Amino acid sequence: MPAFDIYYxxxxxxxxxxxxxxxxxxxxxxxxxxxxxxxxxVGPNRVGPGGxxxxxxxxxxxxxxxxxxxxxxxxxxxxxxxAVAVITALMAIAVVPYGSTVPVPDPQASVEAFDASQSEYRxxxxxxxxxGLDVGVLYVFALGSLAVYGVILAGWSANNKYSLxxxxxxxxxxxxxxxxxxxxxxxxxxxxxxxxxxxxxAWQQAHWWFVAIQPLAFIxxxxxxxxxxxxxxxxxxxxxxxxxxxxxxxxxxxxLGLMLMAEYVHLVTTSFIVAIVxxxxxKFFGLESITGNPVWDAVICAGILxxxxxxxxxxxxxxxxxIPRFRFDQLMNIAWKVMLPLALANLVCVxxxxxxxxxxxxxxxxxxxxxxxxxxxxxxxxxxxxxxxRRVRKLPPGLPxxxxxxxx
Amino acid sequence: xxxxxxxxVEEPKLGFWGQLYFPALMDGLKTTVGHIFSPKxxxxxxxxxxxxxxxxxxxxxxxxxxxxxxxxxACYMCATxxxxxxxxxxxxxxPAEWKDxxxxxxxxxxxxxxxxxxxxxxxxCPVDAIELTTLYDLTGLSREEMVFDKxxxxxxxxxxxxxxxxxxxxxxxKLGLASEAPPTK
Numbered sequence: 001m002p003a004f005d006i007y008y009x010x011x012x013x014x015x016x017x018x019x020x021x022x023x024x025x026x027x028x029x030x031x032x033x034x035x036x037x038x039x040x041x042v043g044p045n046r047v048g049p050g051g052x053x054x055x056x057x058x059x060x061x062x063x064x065x066x067x068x069x070x071x072x073x074x075x076x077x078x079x080x081x082x083a084v085a086v087i088t089a090l091m092a093i094a095v096v097p098y099g100s101t102v103p104v105p106d107p108q109a110s111v112e113a114f115d116a117s118q119s120e121y122r123x124x125x126x127x128x129x130x131x132g133l134d135v136g137v138l139y140v141f142a143l144g145s146l147a148v149y150g151v152i153l154a155g156w157s158a159n160n161k162y163s164l165x166x167x168x169x170x171x172x173x174x175x176x177x178x179x180x181x182x183x184x185x186x187x188x189x190x191x192x193x194x195x196x197x198x199x200x201x202a203w204q205q206a207h208w209w210f211v212a213i214q215p216l217a218f219i220x221x222x223x224x225x226x227x228x229x230x231x232x233x234x235x236x237x238x239x240x241x242x243x244x245x246x247x248x249x250x251x252x253x254x255x256l257g258l259m260l261m262a263e264y265v266h267l268v269t270t271s272f273i274v275a276i277v278x279x280x281x282x283k284f285f286g287l288e289s290i291t292g293n294p295v296w297d298a299v300i301c302a303g304i305l306x307x308x309x310x311x312x313x314x315x316x317x318x319x320x321x322x323i324p325r326f327r328f329d330q331l332m333n334i335a336w337k338v339m340l341p342l343a344l345a346n347l348v349c350v351x352x353x354x355x356x357x358x359x360x361x362x363x364x365x366x367x368x369x370x371x372x373x374x375x376x377x378x379x380x381x382x383x384x385x386x387x388x389x390r391r392v393r394k395l396p397p398g399l400p401x402x403x404x405x406x407x408x
Numbered sequence: 409x410x411x412x413x414x415x416x417v418e419e420p421k422l423g424f425w426g427q428l429y430f431p432a433l434m435d436g437l438k439t440t441v442g443h444i445f446s447p448k449x450x451x452x453x454x455x456x457x458x459x460x461x462x463x464x465x466x467x468x469x470x471x472x473x474x475x476x477x478x479x480x481x482a483c484y485m486c487a488t489x490x491x492x493x494x495x496x497x498x499x500x501x502x503p504a505e506w507k508d509x510x511x512x513x514x515x516x517x518x519x520x521x522x523x524x525x526x527x528x529x530x531x532x533c534p535v536d537a538i539e540l541t542t543l544y545d546l547t548g549l550s551r552e553e554m555v556f557d558k559x560x561x562x563x564x565x566x567x568x569x570x571x572x573x574x575x576x577x578x579x580x581x582k583l584g585l586a587s588e589a590p591p592t593k
Binding site: 041318 | 409410411421423424425427428430437440443444446448450
């Protein structure tokens with residue numbers, strides 16, 4: 001990036017925010033369309049050609065609805081919660097590349113060499129709002145954990161048992177799934193040696209996509225991401241059948257809209273992260289430099305990355321309408337007894353390969369062995385590890401000993 | 409109830425593929441993606457009219473006979489059978505040139521809002537004069553408008569037979585046995 005220019009940055013921020021919110025709007029339409037198609041229906045098709053203006057109609061409806069703030073809520077936190085949810089969701093996008101990037105130079109031996117490499121780095125434009133942020137992914141994870149505050153504040157301040165139950169579930173779920181989420185990508189940071197997303201892309205350019213090198217980490221990360229976004233099959237915080245609406249039961253009008261929007265923004269951000277960390281970012285078998293013209297190449301790179309992101313979003317939508325919700329004990333069992341040990345074992349494999357500089361395909365084999373080994377272990381243990389049999393006390397018929405009906 | 413009555417059921421055991429979970433997920437995705445490309449069953453209602461069966465019970469009509477006279481003989485059987493009491497008939501002696509009946513309805517009104525569309529009037533009618541059609545999208549702006557009089561019910565007959573949606577189902581043009589004059593010796 002050339003010297004800091006507030007106009008370029010402003011344009012980039014406005015463009016990216018508009019783009020992300022547009023994608024979010026059309027994800028709601030996509031969700032409705034895909035659910036309709038899966039259920040052999042047609043879906044919304046009245047607003048605009050093929051229903052393409054439906055997100056506008058939905059947004060307008062949200063704005064025009066009556067805003068009900070119940071008397072029994074804690075007003076300050078009730079009003080703060082949707083803002084926290086959306087702001088944290090949108091802030092995470094700052095470090096996410098949305099087009100071709102140039103990796104940050106490594107530390108240099110001398111000050112002159114550092115200056116030279118820095119000025120060379122600054123002469124390129126990187127499609128990131130905050131390029132060269134070395135904590136990169138950590139920043140995204142930190143804001144992802146902050147998002148749970150929006151949920152907890154909403155549930156707590158609503159002063160409603162259903163909302164509270166939903167937010168408690170959500171906090172338990174998000175805190176549990178942060179551990180496999182972090183551990184599964186830790187192996188990638190070990191391989192790359194940096195948390196910077198631009199460097200992770202550059203490493204994959206030099207070697208091969210991480211989805212091929214660490215497929216197990218990809219699966220664990222994707223599952224944790226769905227849990228972090230509260231997407232089905234992990235949407236227990238807002239299980240309608242049990243909790244009315246979950247943590248946003250008491251919200252109406254655009255506040256509800258913001259709550260729902262925050263989840264989709266999370267989906268977009270995490271899809272970007274998965275595309276960048278595991279699917280090679282803006283690289284696609286040489287297609288990224290096919291024209292040779294830097295401007296067109298930049299456009300193609302952005303297109304490739306955004307297509308990958310959209311494909312992952314669509315996968316999330318398909319998964320949502322394919323499998324049913326987990327029970328809460330199953331959810332916790334999977335996080336703590338399956339994904340956490342697998343992620344740890346995967347990390348050990350990565351560290352071994354890195355330490356002894358074994359070839360990278362060893363890691364692929366490690367992933368496959370771990371995956372099928374876990375399945376085999378479950379079979380021979382008859383599920384007693386993840387789902388231990390509890391002794392059911394069979395009570396004799398009638399009243400328990402010593403208890404009698406009160407005399408009438 | 410004793411212990412012997414309680415049946416303890418075990419969960420089915422998952423095999424190797426089931427324990428891996430992802431093959432089952434892929435199987436599910438195959439099903440759902442297959443449904444995405446399968447033909448849709450939605451009816452686009454205002455543009456695409458539903459195909460209703462012939463015995464659908466919609467708006468009533470009063471049938472005409474071959475001479476375009478109203479078939480009704482004002483016997484009050486439909487009004488008596490009606491559980492919603494929505495049929496109001498005023499009978500009058502038939503005109504002298506109508507040789508085949510003694511009475512005809514001077515007025516015949518059905519309150520379409522009170523009607524429950526049970527079809528009992530149709531079953532009760534001895535001369536097959538009243539029938540339910542497949543018109544289902546009946547709307548109006550006032551209660552008075554929804555009380556159909558004789559002319560309106562006859563116009564429903566004209567409209568439905570002309571459009572061919574509801575051909576005359578029952579003994580077209582002829583009065584039923586019940587209206588025939590007793591045999592003369």
